[in-house]
Amino acid sequence: MSAENQKHIPSTHDSEHDERNDNLKIYVDGELLPKQDAKVSVYDSGFMMGDGVWEGMRLYKGKLAFVDEHLERLYESAYFLDIDIGVSRDEMKAILKLTLDANNMSDNAHVRLMVSRGRKTKPFQDPRLSQFGSTIVVIAEHSVVREDTANTGVTLATVPIVRGLPTTQDPKLNSHCKLNCIMALNHALKAGANEALMLDPH
Template sequence: MTDTQISTHDAAADARNDDILIYVDGDLVPRAEAKVSVYDSGFMLGDGIWEGLRLYDGYLSFLDEHLDRLFEAALYIDLDIGKTRAELVQAIHQTLDANAMTTDVHLRVMVTRGRKKKPFQHPQLSVFGSTIVIIAEHSKPDENAIHRGIRLHTVPHHRGLPLTQDSKLNSHSKLNCIIALNHALRAGADEALMLDPFGFVNTTNACNLFIVRKGVVWTSTGDYCMNGITRQKVIDLCCENDIPVFERNYSLVDTYGADEVFLTGTFGAQTPVFEVDGRVIGGGKPGPVFYQIRALYKALIAESRISTS
């Protein structure tokens, strides 16, 4: 990445993260000592699932939705997490408490099929139970990303059909997205714009995508992208606040001519896009619909925190 390239996951360095304790299968260990076996299914095969969470002022935003997605993914890949929802939540809070974390925290909860007795893919070789790792870091999104904007480059690597690997699955197997991102970085962009199998605009390598045309918000049909929780919250907020929104097929022609383009994800919430394939979007600055949605989303976080406190 060059000095001018940015990411939707940019955050200011925080020295407190040097000494964090990481949850590894029930133990809280210093960052430098947090390890899993080379025989672990996640390391060896990418055989695992994960969720990213945000902690705002003591509130884990949309925790139930994240747990729903995690346990649904486990059901799909026949993975026994080895903990109930309540036990997993307890482990998350145990990790936060051990690190004295109260706000502006990003968590990654990872579950793999566990350690294998032989280095092959057969799931029955995972005989030691699942591996659970929880990483919680002091991490606040860089607000400068709003003023600098993201540059996207359309890549030949697409989000595929569910017949291969369903894009709705939040799995450890992210190689397709990493290859796409590398392609975009080599082109001088910040993230990769990925199309669906039929050539319609879909998502980026890391985030869901929205465009705005004449005050109307468009996003993909959702058939070939991650079923993003922030994505759904944005759609819901639009519906509740009389902002026209459509899940539909649309092309690069529609995207290049958009008034606004922005990304959504758990970490950055909403991030504006200023350039797509060298075409400047919205004069290279965030648009009014972006700011309206961002304000509504912040209010939703605050309301949710109060209602659960």
């Protein structure tokens, strides 16, 4: 399918338009910044190397669904990658609440929590070059699934890109490096599907 035709395939990440998302406050390392001013350094290891972990959560009726399970995976992934998040789980919950409250959110919101190894002194992969502590970013958006997607569902295409082995890139880690998933979705879109069905190496 041509690139032009792919533009008309609905994304599973689409949501109903909400003007409130134009004026969000984003949490960046202890500050709540207007959306247009929220930035990290070009030397940040997450931007430069995909060196970080993340979680995506939904807010329903004032509660983040499965928040303890999400934080368990976040902290386990960071431990596996030798990333010191720098705050406790309770402190992270407080950061999430602070961000939600700043945006007057109590229901139907999506939260993306991202933690990188932090800013580097030089643009190379050596993790010891990240010498300034972790970078923590929280993006919370008002998010309701598109009505047409809810009514019609989505289509899948089985793709040749497979999930990684634990000895290469462990798929159990929600790392910032999503390149294999992006490649898989590109294959699915070219096949006219909404999403990719990835198999394991076996």
